[in-house]
Each structure stands twice: as structure tokens, then as C-alpha cells.
Amino acid sequence: MCGIVGYVGDRDCSEILLSGLQRLEYRGYDSAGIAIGTADGSVKMRRAEGKLSSLFRAFHEDPFDGCIGLGHTRWATHGRPSERNAHPHKAGRVIVAHNGIIENYAELKKKLAKEGREFKSETDTEVIAHLIDHALQKGTESLHQAVGSALKVVDGSYALVVMEADKPEELVVARNASPMVIGTEGDQVFAASDVPAVLPYTREFIYLEDGDTAVLKKGSVEVFDASGEPAERESKRINWDPVSAEKQGYKHFMLKEIHEQPARITDALRGRVSVDRGDVDFGEMGFDEEWIKGLDKIVFVACGTSYYAAQVAKYTIEELARVPVEVDLASEFRYRNPLITENTLCIPVSQSGETADTLAAMRQASELGAKCLAICNVIESTIAREAEGVVYTQAGPEIGVASTKAFTTQLAVVSMLAVWLGRRRGTLDAEEAREILQALRDVPGTMDKMLHEKAIYKHIAYNYSDVNSCLYLGRGNLYPIACEGALKLKEISYIHAEGYAAGEMKHGPIALIDENLPVVILVPKNRVYEKVFSNLEEVKARQGQLIALATEGDNGVRDFADVVLEIPDVPEYIQPLLSVVVMQLLAYHVADFKGTDVDQPRNLAKSVTVE
Structure with a gap:
């Protein structure tokens, strides 16, 4: 991860590659590099840690050019951000840039090392370069065939651009569960992980399908299926x-990021979930499992949307791992005297890993003796570096200020964490874990189907966008989702909205309910269904405008609600992941209808790095 640009044609390509990488900066990255086949028949490379400005400086100090090349911006998944871990990677005469994750890289690396292969990086990508070079050394006829041979033993996701140093005349590209497009303009051929990278040079694009490979030469493109x-x-x-x-x-961007959620959740689960074993692998975490068994409590600290992810975690972890969980707003945790011991696990949750209040709360917990496990999205962020352990959410860059995919990947991670803790503490057997993990694995496909529904949200936007206030009600693990739904609406539409525990409605908010107040109530089939249904009836009795989120086919809810939004019938642990998508779409379409600045709401910042 995270951006790829390739070129073969009749013009010098250094500017094409560098400017292409620059146009992919919005995706986020921590290092970058390029490789170019020069006029003398050799291939030269330049790589640098950090921003593209570092690569630009290094390149312009000793420039080179040619008519074929590839470039990459990396967002670290295996190995810390550094020059030696930056792409492209070279093994023998093979040069590779790669987006994605190779799940069986450790096994392949071990085997290749026994055969005398030397590795220069900590990445999973370098394994691919060695596999392709190994195939060429065994006499494979072409680079394309060597790539195909290597991919037969690789498990995982990839978008690849490959070049052979001895014969810099063609690029071979491949795609599986990671995007790759090919652009053409006369004799020029481009490869990119995203259209913007090469849009100034061409408007004609071929979209590869999963399993496809292609050979790119000056003036020609040959595509092959799986x-x-x-x-x-x-x-x-x-x-x-x-x-x-x-x-x-x-x-x-917010709508794009809502639609990216199935793929990003897949990334969060990939390489971690084993349904067969009924377990989760958090190899990157680094905590002693005996210490985990002796935990006396877990304390989450977070702000905003991340706080609601932590609240969902409380329900799931206490249920599956049977350990007490506290959830604190980081800004409040800082100014009380919390009871922390050496057997306390503090879990800061932050998209950016730089949230000032969350960082300060984590540091305070650490000073009091707690061990800290960070859940965040940005590699090598301050919170990630300072915690004893870290689990990255793999959400990718999030441009919209109102969080969407960062939140759902946090939910996926805390769900996995609950299973991981339960298995190690002996409170969750393998069979129950298998059921939960299989349901979690099914989420991306289910969510993708839900995202195709648009008409009902536009109908709601038309009818409710002029209201002044809205009440969201939920119970159990959907109470935090009601709060998150209210937060989304107020963030981007500027409509006042409040999330409330449904059972608390009679203790105050019921005074607000009349024929002018929309009430969004989360009432899918679960253990508290009857209780929430009673709250729904109470709203209806007071002429409230009811927008209900219900399980597909629940006609009982339809008899009462003015509008029904549906999610499939899924296990209770999974309901927050699907319900929040409905909340996101509801908020988005209302805000879009009102014409507010959806991506950059007034007064808000993406990363709150001050108190």
C-alpha cells in the first residue's frame, strides 16, 4: 500500500512518475520510490522515507530518465517506514511495486531463505520479487510467465507492477483484491492504482478484474484472465x-469512503481471522498472554466517533472475555484520579494517532502503571509509537472530516480483540468463536449489498431536511450507534441531534416528543427487541415522526413507523457494523440535500491535535 504509477512509451517518464505519485498523495503514505529503465539498458532506482519532497530532493540531486518505469508511495503494513522498506523492491533482476498484503509471506520467506535468498527489507513485497526472479533463473521463458508462476503460490491481495532489469522494455501488471487500471494514449501505456495518477495524460482506461495479469509494451496492452x-x-x-x-x-469524499467500507473491513480482517481455528492472530501486538489472563480491567480512552467505537467494545469484550471494561472520554480521564494498576490494560482509540486528549490520557495511564494497546489507523503516529502494542485498523486515508470507514474498521478490530481476549482468558470456546468470526467475515459482502440502496434515503432527505432537531434512540450495543448517528447528522447537516439510551427516554427526552420531532430508533431483532419496541410505541403514542431501523421483514415495526430502514438478520455482535452504515447514509443524504459542505463541515478539523 498505497499508490502505484507505471509507464512505458516514447517519452522520458521521470516527471510522469513523480507527478503521478504526487496526485496520489491524498491516499496517505510514509515513503516513496521510483525505478526507471535508462537509455543505456540499465535500471536505476531512488527511494526515500517520508514525504514525496524527500524523494524529489534525492532524485533531483542525481536525476536519471528513460522511457519505462514505475513508482510507488507506501503505507506500511509489514516493516516500519524506512528507505530500505520503501518500494520498489529488487531481487536479482526483478523490480516490483506492490499494493496489498501477502498473507503467507512468512512461510514463503522462510522457504526462500533456506534456498539461499537474501532479504534486504522487512516487507512482504520482497518475497514476490524473489519468487519471480527464482522463476526466471529456472528458465521461465518470459517475465509474464514468471509472474504467473510466482502468483500461484501467493495468498493475499495485490496490485503489482513488475519490470525486469536486464530487459527494460515491458511492464507486467497483476491484480487481486486491490485496484489496478491501465491507461492508453497513442503509443503511451500507463498503469496506476487509481485513475487520478495519470489523468492528465490519458482519458482511456482499462479496468482489470481480480486474477487478471497484463503485459504492457510501447503501443500495446495484452490482458490475461486468472x-x-x-x-x-x-x-x-x-x-x-x-x-x-x-x-x-x-x-x-465522504460518500466514496462510505462505499469503501466493505473493502477496508476486509483489509482489517485479512491475515488476522482464522475461522477454522476459531481464533484471531494479532502477531503485531506483542503482549504476554499470561499477563492477559491476569487482567483486572480494561480502560478505553477516546474522543468523538472513536469513543463510540470504544463503547461498543465494552459490550462485546465484557460478554466474550468476562473482564470489566471502562470507557472514558479522554478529555475527562485527564482530569480525574483514575484507579489504575499494573494489571490494567489501557486502550487508546484514535484514527490519526495524534489526538491530543487521547495521547495525554494514554500517557497518564502509562505513568500509573497500565500497559497500553493502541488502536489507530496511521502508521508510526505518536500514539502508535508510544504504546507497548498497536493494532492498525487498515482503513486507509480518510479525507472526509466526518469519520466513516475509520469507525467501521475500529468496530471490526474491537470485535476481533474481544474474540482474541476471550480465547486467551478461557471464556470463549472455539466453536462460538468460529460462529462470531464467520459472521464478521460475512460483513463486507452484506454491507456491499446494503450500499446499493439510495432511493429511501433521498426520500427521507426530502421530507426531513428542514427539521431543527432529531432524537436517536438505541439500546445495548446499539446505544453507541444511536449516538454516532446523531453525531454524524449534527456534524455535516448542522441539525441538532441527540443520541439517547432508549430506556432513558422516559427520564427527560420524552418531553420533547411531538408531531414535529423526528425520532430515529434502532430496533433490530436482538435480546432487547421487546424493550425497544415498547419505546417505539411510546414515541408513536405521542405523535413523534418515527424513522425505524429494523431487521428485514419485520412487519411489526412497519405497522408503527413512518419510515423503515432495514438491515439483514445478523448476529447481535454484528449489528453495530451494519446499523452504522444506515446512520451514515441517512446523515449524508440529508446534508447533501441541504447543500452543506459535507467533506469539510464548518468549525471541524480532521485530527484534533490541541486540547
Whole structure:
């Protein structure tokens, strides 16, 4: 991860590669590099840690050029951000840039090392370069065949661009569960992980499908399907302007990021979940499992949306791992005298890993003797560096200020964490863990189907966008989702909204209910269904405008609610992940109808780095 650019044609390409990487900066990265086949028949590389400005400086101190090359911006998944872990990677005469994760890289690396292969990086990507080079040394006829041979033993996701140093005349690209497009313009051929990278040079794009490979030469593109047979892939003309291209045709980054959630949750689960074993692998965490068994409590500290993810975690962890869980607003934790011991696990949750209050709360807990496990999205952020352990959410860069995919990947991680803790503490058997993990694995596919529904949200936006206030009600692990739904609405539409525990409605908020107040109530089938249904009836008796989130096919709710939004019938642990998508779409369409600045709401910042 995270951005790829490739070129082969009839013009010098250093500027194409560097500017292409620059147009992918919005995706986030921690290092970058390029490799170019020069006129003398050799390939030169330049890599640098940090921002692209570092790579630009290094390149311009000793420039080189040629008519074929590839570039990459990396967002670390295996190995810390550094020059030696930056892409492209070279093994023998093979040069590779890679997006994705190779799940069986450790096994392959061990085998290759026994055969005398030397590794220069900590990455999973370098394994691919060695596999391809190994195939070439065994006499494989072409680079394309060598790539195909290597990919037969690789498990995981990839978007690859490969070049052979001895014959810098062609690029071989491949795709599986990670995007890759090919652009064409006359004799020029481009490869990119995203359209914006090369949009100034071409508007004609071929979208590869999972399992596809392609050979790119000056003036020609040959595409092959997963079985290695030649395949026809239609070329499509893109008429987006560059800013729209970054949004991939979506009206706003927020909407794009809502639709990215199935893929990002897949990334969060990949390499960690084993349904067969009924267990979760957090190899990167680094905590002693005996210490985990002796925990006396867990304390979450977080702000905003991350706080609601922590509240969901409380329900799941206490249920599955049978350990007390406290959830504190980080800004409040800082100014009380919390009871922390050496057997306390503090879990700061932060998208950016730089949230000032969360960082300060973590430091305070650490000073009091707690061990700290960070849940965050940004590699090598301050919170990630200072905690004893870290689990990255793999959400990728989030441009919209109102968090969406960062939140759902946090939910996925805390769900896995609950299973991991339960298995190690002996409170969760393998069979129950298998059921939970399988349900979690099914989430991306289910969520993807839900995201195709638009009409009902536009109908709600039309009818409710002029209201002044809205009440959200939920119970159990959906109470935090009601709060998150209210937060989303107020953040981007500027409509006052309040999330409330449904059982507390009679203790105050019921005074607000009349025919002018929309009430969003989360009432899918679960252990508290009857209780929440009673709250729904109480709202209806007072003429409140009811927008209900219910399980598909629940006609009982339809008899009472003015509008029904549905989620599939899924286990209770999974309901927050699907319910929040409904809350996001509801808020988005209301805000879009009102014409507010969805991506950059007034007065808000993406990362709150001050108190």
C-alpha cells in the first residue's frame, strides 16, 4: 500500500512518475520510490522515507530518465517506514511495486531463505520479487510467465507492477483484491492504482478484474484472465475532472469512503481471522498472554466517533472475555484520579494517532502503571509509537472530516480483540468463536449489498431536511450507534441531534416528543427487541415522526413507523457494523440535500491535535 504509477512509451517518464505519485498523495503514505529503465539498458532506482519532497530532493540531486518505469508511495503494513522498506523492491533482476498484503509471506520467506535468498527489507513485497526472479533463473521463458508462476503460490491481495532489469522494455501488471487500471494514449501505456495518477495524460482506461495479469509494451496492452488465457477488457473513457477523479466519480469524499467500507473491513480482517481455528492472530501486538489472563480491567480512552467505537467494545469484550471494561472520554480521564494498576490494560482509540486528549490520557495511564494497546489507523503516529502494542485498523486515508470507514474498521478490530481476549482468558470456546468470526467475515459482502440502496434515503432527505432537531434512540450495543448517528447528522447537516439510551427516554427526552420531532430508533431483532419496541410505541403514542431501523421483514415495526430502514438478520455482535452504515447514509443524504459542505463541515478539523 498505497499508490502505484507505471509507464512505458516514447517519452522520458521521470516527471510522469513523480507527478503521478504526487496526485496520489491524498491516499496517505510514509515513503516513496521510483525505478526507471535508462537509455543505456540499465535500471536505476531512488527511494526515500517520508514525504514525496524527500524523494524529489534525492532524485533531483542525481536525476536519471528513460522511457519505462514505475513508482510507488507506501503505507506500511509489514516493516516500519524506512528507505530500505520503501518500494520498489529488487531481487536479482526483478523490480516490483506492490499494493496489498501477502498473507503467507512468512512461510514463503522462510522457504526462500533456506534456498539461499537474501532479504534486504522487512516487507512482504520482497518475497514476490524473489519468487519471480527464482522463476526466471529456472528458465521461465518470459517475465509474464514468471509472474504467473510466482502468483500461484501467493495468498493475499495485490496490485503489482513488475519490470525486469536486464530487459527494460515491458511492464507486467497483476491484480487481486486491490485496484489496478491501465491507461492508453497513442503509443503511451500507463498503469496506476487509481485513475487520478495519470489523468492528465490519458482519458482511456482499462479496468482489470481480480486474477487478471497484463503485459504492457510501447503501443500495446495484452490482458490475461486468472487462468492465463487472453482476455478482452473494455476500454472506458473517463470524463471526470482531476478533483472528481480523486473521488472516483462520487460527489463527495465522504460518500466514496462510505462505499469503501466493505473493502477496508476486509483489509482489517485479512491475515488476522482464522475461522477454522476459531481464533484471531494479532502477531503485531506483542503482549504476554499470561499477563492477559491476569487482567483486572480494561480502560478505553477516546474522543468523538472513536469513543463510540470504544463503547461498543465494552459490550462485546465484557460478554466474550468476562473482564470489566471502562470507557472514558479522554478529555475527562485527564482530569480525574483514575484507579489504575499494573494489571490494567489501557486502550487508546484514535484514527490519526495524534489526538491530543487521547495521547495525554494514554500517557497518564502509562505513568500509573497500565500497559497500553493502541488502536489507530496511521502508521508510526505518536500514539502508535508510544504504546507497548498497536493494532492498525487498515482503513486507509480518510479525507472526509466526518469519520466513516475509520469507525467501521475500529468496530471490526474491537470485535476481533474481544474474540482474541476471550480465547486467551478461557471464556470463549472455539466453536462460538468460529460462529462470531464467520459472521464478521460475512460483513463486507452484506454491507456491499446494503450500499446499493439510495432511493429511501433521498426520500427521507426530502421530507426531513428542514427539521431543527432529531432524537436517536438505541439500546445495548446499539446505544453507541444511536449516538454516532446523531453525531454524524449534527456534524455535516448542522441539525441538532441527540443520541439517547432508549430506556432513558422516559427520564427527560420524552418531553420533547411531538408531531414535529423526528425520532430515529434502532430496533433490530436482538435480546432487547421487546424493550425497544415498547419505546417505539411510546414515541408513536405521542405523535413523534418515527424513522425505524429494523431487521428485514419485520412487519411489526412497519405497522408503527413512518419510515423503515432495514438491515439483514445478523448476529447481535454484528449489528453495530451494519446499523452504522444506515446512520451514515441517512446523515449524508440529508446534508447533501441541504447543500452543506459535507467533506469539510464548518468549525471541524480532521485530527484534533490541541486540547
